[in-house]
Amino acid sequence: MKELTNIYKEAGQQFVDDLFKDYLLVTEKLSGSSFSFERHGGELRFFKGSNKQPINLVDRTLMMYYEPAIQYMLSQTTDNLEDLPEYWRFCFQYFVNNQPGAIEYDNMPQNGLILTHIQIRNAKGKIAKVIEDPRVLRDWASAFQVTPLIPIFSGYLKEEQKRKIREFLSTPKEDHLEVFGTSSFAKYLITCLNPTIEQTTLQNNLDKPIDSIIFKFFKQGTNQVFAAKMIDPYTEALMKEREPIDLRRAPADINEILLLD
Numbered sequence: 001m002k003e004l005t006n007i008y009k010e011a012g013q014q015f016v017d018d019l020f021k022d023y024l025l026v027t028e029k030l031s032g033s034s035f036s037f038e039r040h041g042g043e044l045r046f047f048k049g050s051n052k053q054p055i056n057l058v059d060r061t062l063m064m065y066y067e068p069a070i071q072y073m074l075s076q077t078t079d080n081l082e083d084l085p086e087y088w089r090f091c092f093q094y095f096v097n098n099q100p101g102a103i104e105y106d107n108m109p110q111n112g113l114i115l116t117h118i119q120i121r122n123a124k125g126k127i128a129k130v131i132e133d134p135r136v137l138r139d140w141a142s143a144f145q146v147t148p149l150i151p152i153f154s155g156y157l158k159e160e161q162k163r164k165i166r167e168f169l170s171t172p173k174e175d176h177l178e179v180f181g182t183s184s185f186a187k188y189l190i191t192c193l194n195p196t197i198e199q200t201t202l203q204n205n206l207d208k209p210i211d212s213i214i215f216k217f218f219k220q221g222t223n224q225v226f227a228a229k230m231i232d233p234y235t236e237a238l239m240k241e242r243e244p245i246d247l248r249r250a251p252a253d254i255n256e257i258l259l260l261d
Contacts, residue, residue, distance in 0.1 A: 004215055004228040008169040016169065019226060020162045022217040025132060026153040026193055028201050029212045029229065030114060031101040032093030035069050038121065039084040044077065046070050047089070052125070069094050072111055076144050089119040090140065093149075098202070103209055105202035109147035114201065115140060116149045149201060152213065153193035164192045185230065186210050 008016050037046045045054040048066055060067060069092075077084060093114040098105045118131040118140065131137070134150050141148035157165075168188060187206035190197050190213075200210050212231040219226070 001214075001227055001229050004230050005169050007228055008166075013166065013170075016166065017162070019217045020157050020165075022156075022219055022226075024153065024155065024157060025151055025216045025218070027116075027132075027149060027151050027214050027216075028210055029214050030093045030116075030149075030201060031103050031105075031211045032095045032109075032114065033065075033100065034091070035066060035094040035113070036089050036091040036119075037070075037073055038089040039081065039086050041086070042081065044074065044081070046073075065096070066094065068096070069113060072113070073144070085120075087121045087123060087125075089121055090115060090144075091117050091119060092146065101211075103211060106204040106208065107202045109202065110141075111144075111146050113144070113146040114149050115144065115146055147201070152190055152197065161192055165189070168192075186213065189213060189230065 004016075034049045035046070037044050039045075046066065046069075047054055048059075055066060055070070060070065093109075093116055095105075095109055095112050095114075098108050115137050118136070119127050120129040120131065121127055132151070134148065134154070137148040137150075168185075186200065186209070190200070190206055197206070199205055200208070203210065212229045215228045215230070217226040217228075218224075
């Protein structure tokens with residue numbers, strides 16, 4: 001997925017202006033681990049990352065990293081398994097602590113899981129639809145007792161919002177503090193898109209770093225979706241500064257993931 005800033009530079013302002021006419025969904029990308037499950041008949045199948053094959057018993061024996069999440073969801077669905085629509089894949093960001101990567105978050109999600117979206121699949125695994133409606137996510141998150149991912153913005157941009165985002169995209173990163181009065185890209189963009197928001201999903205205020213912001217533009221009357229991201233410059237710098245993982249000092253869960261992979 002390309003950065004919106006680079007798209008603006010490479011494709012030009014007119015291309016971005018055309019995107020800004022489409023319905024827009026803006027969400028925060030979190031630094032947790034991707035984890036999902038779906039019901040197949042009388043059982044749940046669990047998945048990690050973008051793997052097409054479910055986590056099997058051998059995986060679970062070798063790698064205990066996802067086991068708490070697996071056991072939690074099994075306990076939550078024991079009495080109402082048949083109520084889950086078959087082949088719906090519930091997709092989460094999973095956190096074992098509040099600093100899964102370069103970013104240290106102020107808070108942990110409820111029971112370590114954030115419901116980000118739901119994929120409606122057929123028996124062969126083909127995705128027919130992706131649900132990101134915040135009302136639906138809230139309902140299912142409440143049922144599972146986890147945190148829902150609530151969009152930063154959904155709808156059509158107003159002219160003033162378009163102007164502010166274009167100005168941000170056209171300004172070099174090193175000049176953000178001087179031009180916009182803040183080095184926090186998240187604070188500026190979130191305030192432009194939704195001035196009622198005072199904190200992000202897991203941070204207590206908008207001055208704290210986040211991973212990135214995802215823009216999804218939906219072309220009216222079609223199934224076309226154009227996605228782009230904007231990475232927090234502070235987070236980008238942190239990632240560049242990080243040294244290669246020392247396996248002797250790495251957390252046990254990292255060792256287990258690397259061993260399995």
